[in-house]
Amino acid sequence: MVSFIAGLLDATVQAATVLLLAGMGELISERAGVLNLGVEGMMLVGALGGFITTVVTGSHWLGFGVGILLGMVLALVHAFLCITLKSNQVISGVMLTLLGAGLTTFFGSGWVEESIDGFPQMTLPLVGQYLVDIPVIGEAFFRSTATDYLALGLLVVVWYFLHHSNLGLEMIAVGEDPEMADTMGVSVFRLRYLAVLIGGGFAGAAGAHLSLAFSQLWVPGMTAGRGWIAVALVIFAQWRPRRMLLGAYLFGLLDALRIRSQSISLTVGPDTPLAGVINPVVEFLMTPQIMGTYPYLATIIVLAYAVIRTKSDQLAVPSALLQSYSRETD
Amino acid sequence: MNVAVNVDAREDIPVWLAYGTPVFTVLAALAVSAVALVVLDVNPVAAYATMFVDTLFTEFGLTETLTKAVPLILTGLAVYLPLKAGLFNIGAEGQLVAGALAGTWIGLNVSLPGLALVPLMFVAAAVAGGIWAGIPAYLRARWDVNEIITSLLLTFVALEIQSYLLRGPMQGGTGNFPQSERFSEAATIPELFGGVHAGLLVAVCMVVVTYVLMTRTRLGFEITFVGSNDAAAQQAGMSKFYVYLLVFVVGGAFAAMGGISEIAGAQGRYRAGFEPGYGFTAIPIALLGRNSAIKVMLAGLFFAVLFVGGSSMEVAFGVPAALVEIIQALVILFLITAEFFKSYRVGIDVRRGPTETPARPQRGDD
Numbered sequence: 024m025v026s027f028i029a030g031l032l033d034a035t036v037q038a039a040t041v042l043l044l045a046g047m048g049e050l051i052s053e054r055a056g057v058l059n060l061g062v063e064g065m066m067l068v069g070a071l072g073g074f075i076t077t078v079v080t081g082s083h084w085l086g087f088g089v090g091i092l093l094g095m096v097l098a099l100v101h102a103f104l105c106i107t108l109k110s111n112q113v114i115s116g117v118m119l120t121l122l123g124a125g126l127t128t129f130f131g132s133g134w135v136e137e138s139i140d141g142f143p144q145m146t147l148p149l150v151g152q153y154l155v156d157i158p159v160i161g162e163a164f165f166r167s168t169a170t171d172y173l174a175l176g177l178l179v180v181v182w183y184f185l186h187h188s189n190l191g192l193e194m195i196a197v198g199e200d201p202e203m204a205d206t207m208g209v210s211v212f213r214l215r216y217l218a219v220l221i222g223g224g225f226a227g228a229a230g231a232h233l234s235l236a237f238s239q240l241w242v243p244g245m246t247a248g249r250g251w252i253a254v255a256l257v258i259f260a261q262w263r264p265r266r267m268l269l270g271a272y273l274f275g276l277l278d279a280l281r282i283r284s285q286s287i288s289l290t291v292g293p294d295t296p297l298a299g300v301i302n303p304v305v306e307f308l309m310t311p312q313i314m315g316t317y318p319y320l321a322t323i324i325v326l327a328y329a330v331i332r333t334k335s336d337q338l339a340v341p342s343a344l345l346q347s348y349s350r351e352t353d
Numbered sequence: 354m355n356v357a358v359n360v361d362a363r364e365d366i367p368v369w370l371a372y373g374t375p376v377f378t379v380l381a382a383l384a385v386s387a388v389a390l391v392v393l394d395v396n397p398v399a400a401y402a403t404m405f406v407d408t409l410f411t412e413f414g415l416t417e418t419l420t421k422a423v424p425l426i427l428t429g430l431a432v433y434l435p436l437k438a439g440l441f442n443i444g445a446e447g448q449l450v451a452g453a454l455a456g457t458w459i460g461l462n463v464s465l466p467g468l469a470l471v472p473l474m475f476v477a478a479a480v481a482g483g484i485w486a487g488i489p490a491y492l493r494a495r496w497d498v499n500e501i502i503t504s505l506l507l508t509f510v511a512l513e514i515q516s517y518l519l520r521g522p523m524q525g526g527t528g529n530f531p532q533s534e535r536f537s538e539a540a541t542i543p544e545l546f547g548g549v550h551a552g553l554l555v556a557v558c559m560v561v562v563t564y565v566l567m568t569r570t571r572l573g574f575e576i577t578f579v580g581s582n583d584a585a586a587q588q589a590g591m592s593k594f595y596v597y598l599l600v601f602v603v604g605g606a607f608a609a610m611g612g613i614s615e616i617a618g619a620q621g622r623y624r625a626g627f628e629p630g631y632g633f634t635a636i637p638i639a640l641l642g643r644n645s646a647i648k649v650m651l652a653g654l655f656f657a658v659l660f661v662g663g664s665s666m667e668v669a670f671g672v673p674a675a676l677v678e679i680i681q682a683l684v685i686l687f688l689i690t691a692e693f694f695k696s697y698r699v700g701i702d703v704r705r706g707p708t709e710t711p712a713r714p715q716r717g718d719d
Contacts, residue, residue, distance in 0.1 A: 043356040113441055113501055117636055118682045125678025129389060132673050243675075249507055255506060300440070312517035319506040330498045 024156070031279050032163035036076050036235055039275030040174045041229050045253035045265050046260070047174075047181050048225025053257055055218030056198035056343040058117025062226045063250025064123020069227030070234040071127040077139045078327035086139075087170070087231045094227020095220050095313040097123060102219040106212055109347035128243040135241060142168035162343040168236040169347035170228075177225075178200055182264040183195060194218055201348040223278065226250065253321035261329060274318045281314040288289060301346075360697045374691045375641060377613045380653075382683035386676060403669045404662030416548040418654070418663045420619050423552040424449070426653035427611030430563055431486075431604040433649045435500075436639055437567060438600045439580035444504030445491065446609040447511035448482040452609020453616050454515060455481030457623045458532055460524065460540035467539040474540065474613055475555070482602025483602040485511065490601030494594045500601070508632065510610050519625045532624035543616035552614025556650075559607055561716035563646040570610020596609060608632060629660070638639075638686045656681065 045062050052059045059065075073090030077083050099117055104110040144166050146155050154165035185191040194214050195205040201211045233249070236242050251276060259274075260267035291298050291305075307313060387397035407412035426446045435442040442448075456478030456605035463470060488507060516531065518524075525534030545551045567573040579586040579596045587593055611631065616623050638656055642648035663677035 073695050104686065106687060108690060108693040110693065113443070114636070114685065114689055117443060117633075117687045120631065121637075122676055122682035123688070124676045125680075125682060126389075127562055128675035129679060130392070132675075134483060140367070151715050251505065251509065254502070258502060265616045310517055310521070312513045315513040315516075316510045319509045323506055324501050326502065327496065 025124060026267050027283075029160075029162055031276075031283060032160060034282060035272060035275045036163050036167060036171060038211035038278040039264065039271040040171045040276055041233055041237060041249055042253055043174045043267070044170075044229035044273040045226050045250060046256040046271060047178060047264070048222035048229070049253050050260070050262060050264060050267060051181065051185070051225070052218050052222030053344055054198045054262060054341055055215050056201065056341055056346065056348075057102070057105055057215055057219050058112045058116060058223075058345055059098070059101060059222050060113060060217060061119030061228075061256065062222075062229075063246055063248070064120035065097045065223050065226035066233065066246045066250045067127040067229035067244070068097055069094040069148050069230030071131045071134070071230075071241060072227070073231030074137075074139065074234040075134060077141065077235055078134065078137045078339060081140070082172045083139070083235050085143050086235055087142075087228065090231025090235075090342050091224045091227040094223040094225070094230065096223075098219050098223020098226070102216045105219075105347060106110060106215045106219070109349060110194070112345055112347075124347065130242060137241065138284070139239060139347075141234075141239040142170055142232075144168060146314055147172070168232075170236045172230040173265070174232070178264060178268055180345060181269070183266060186280055190214075195341075198343055201343050205348075206348065215348075226343045229253070248269070252318055255307045255319065258340075259322050259325050273321075277314065277321075281311050284309050284311050359697050362497070368492075370695055373609055374688070374695060376683055378691055380686040381601075381649040381687045382680050383687040385683055386680045389601065389676060390672065393672055395672050400666050400670055401674065404666045406657065407665045408658050412547070416667070418547045418657045421660050422657035423556045423618065423639060423652050424611035425552075425626065425634060425657050426556045426614045426650050427559060427614070428635035428647045429531055429642065429653045430559055430633050431608035431611070431632075432639035433633045433643065433646065434563060434576075434604045434607070435600045436643060438576045438596050439583065440446075440490075440493065440597060440600060441501045441502055442486065442489075442504050442601060443636060444486070444506075444508045444632070445604070445635045446630060447504070447508030447596050448485045448605040448608035449542075449628070450508075450511040450515050450633045451485035451610035452478035452482030453612030453623065454511075454518060454523075455612060456609070456613030457536075457616055460536050460617060461523075461525075461534055462539075465539065467541075467543070470539045471542055471617065474617060475610055478609040478613035479606035482607075484605075486605020486608070487598065487600045490598045490612050491523065494597035514705045523623070526622065533623035534623045535688050536617060540617060542614060550614070550618030552610075552618040553609055555614060557652075559596055559610070559647050560650045563649075564602070567646060572599075599677065608635070634681060636656060637681050640688065641686055 030201070035352075049059055049062055064336060069090035072093035073083075073086040075086075075088040087202060097119055101112075104115040105112045106230050133279030141316045145168070146152055146166055151165055155161045157165070181189075185195060193204065194217070197211050197214045197218075198208060204214075205211050229249075230246065233245060238245065256270050256274060259270045291301055294300070358368055383401065387401070390397040390400050406419055427450055431445040431448060432442050456474040459477040460470065460474045463473065476586065486504070487502045488502035489498075492503055493500040519533060521530040523533050524531065526532055542550045542552055545553055565573075567576065575586065575591045576596055576599075578589070579591060583593050586596075612628075615628055615631075620627050634667060635654055638652045639649060641655075642650070642652035659677045659680060663674040666676070667674040668673060
């Protein structure tokens with residue numbers, strides 16, 4: 024049982040990193056008022072670009088960098104369309120996901136057979152070797168890839184940046200009330216560009232982590248909807264970095280449980296009252312595919328609950344989300 | 354030297370621009386996608402020739418195109434109708450799957466003569482698709498929960514349920530594949546002409562129904578009114594709640610009919626992954642044809658040509674058919690770029706030397 028839980032936690036951490044990286048990018052972008060539905064496409068582009076670079080150069084760090092860069096390139100298109108041309112953010116985002124999927128399937132089919140030396144599992148310097156020995160959680164949290172640690176570190180950076188730095192607060196202002204921010208001398212366009220580009224970089228990093236650390240191979244469509252879960256995660260976290268950590272691990276745990284659900288038995292003994300009713304229901308709810316619906320259903324429920332039960336100012340959805348900005352005076 | 358970019362709203366759109374935009378965007382998308390072909394060492398002219406000539410000038414190509422057009426047109430309508438009311442249905446894929454599953458279940462478990470069974474399958478599909486679309490619609494209409502996210506998330510729920518059913522309760526046929534039992538003769542949609550099944554008739558009828566609804570009825574007027582100004586529409590006594598629910602549920606039913614026609618008409622059984630994401634392609638289709646249901650039909654036909662042409666190109670040149678996805682995305686990305694130039698006149702002023710009047714502040718990336 025202990026080894027099962029340790030294994031489950033290990034899988035949870037791995038699954039959570041991808042969501043955390045992509046989710047943080049989406050959070051920043053949405054906080055500045057730009058919804059980015061192209062995460063999935065940007066992740067795919069980052070995954071393939073990072074993978075090819077690593078195969079060619081042998082350096083997984085260079086691959087990771089290229090992944091980030093390619094995510095930003097796709098994000099630049101989104102920024103230009105949505106901020107400069109004031110196009111519809113939903114349309115642009117969905118089309119960029121389609122474009123990213125198409126491009127990576129088109130150019131990536133020849134790279135499926137390749138193998139790489141991706142990010143190795145490592146322990147933290149100095150204290151790592153002792154932390155790993157902590158029962159149950161040691162291996163899961165303290166023997167991970169460099170990108171797992173990086174994601175957690177970045178979460179602290181993102182939280183500090185958004186809530187305690189001038190630039191971050193200006194970004195939030197731009198997402199809440201662009202007219203007011205503009206009046207106060209904040210450049211709405213420049214900050215929105217910055218936020219969308221950072222968001223694309225995070226999405227690219229999430230993709231590169233997926234192909235270079237998580238699975239260490241490339242398969243077309245390998246993100247398998249994780250980009251959309253990241254979008255859902257931002258809503259689930261109600262646009263707050265700290266809640267995002269909780270959400271990412273919760274969704275990661277659901278993902279890990281799904282893969283391992285076969286080896287868990289939660290059925291009650293045949294003598295228990297109502298066993299005939301409970302057991303089939305439990306078995307149904309534990310089917311891998313049914314478990315796959317939980318992150319989506321949870322997000323819908325949280326979204327609906329938050330909208331229905333709380334006042335909209337408590338929901339924290341950026342007020343100017345989806346609104347393009349143009350100056351009244353020209 | 355001063356360079357200033359002026360952006361002024363156009364008062365009226367020139368005729369050449371209004372009609373040329375779709376043509377221009379498609380050509381631009383094809384031109385840019387040609388670069389991808391060149392990178393893979395394929396002659397783009399030869400590849401495009403195969404793509405379009407083999408599709409449009411062979412009997413096989415035309416049959417395939419008309420067959421593929423059925424789900425594409427119907428899902429296109431599923432996005433188009435809510436769009437008219439100002440709502441985004443990006444979950445047509447989930448509605449298609451939900452409907453196809455319900456229709457398939459009826460087709461496999463009810464025994465009736467074909468004349469009754471096939472319509473019953475369509476009704477079951479439409480009901481399931483309508484319910485699936487009804488969830489985001491109700492949440493939006495009643496509590497203002499964003500329908501874009503919920504309709505999309507429900508797509509992934511539907512896909513997981515599809516996978517569960519085809520590996521579990523609905524699994525059938527030889528081997529352990531994720532697919533259903535084969536349909537009986539009675540549950541198969543009859544042929545209309547030359548290998549094209551009667552689902553095409555359904556699609557065309559729905560186009561006509563939608564066209565008449567939007568252009569000739571009071572309800573259509575209300576949908577357009579709510580779509581352009583929901584506050585004013587409510588002032589005028591129209592029910593936003595009713596309109597929102599209606600367009601989404603009817604849209605979901607359209608998508609579902611597209612799903613069941615593809616399975617009972619073209620496939621013969623429900624296979625996991627039987628369709629390459631028609632519900633997502635529906636978004637570009639609806640955007641390209643957003644001015645009328647007839648244009649949605651034309652856009653659906655055009656994308657069907659792309660799908661069929663993409664497969665023949667894959668066979669002939671060994672290039673991945675994913676090029677079609679690239680083209681689709683580029684068409685719409687160019688279209689929204691063109692929308693900007695349609696609504697704004699962009700001029701560049703170049704003044705040499707010191708200027709007397711200060712240059713106008715730049716608009717855009719300021």
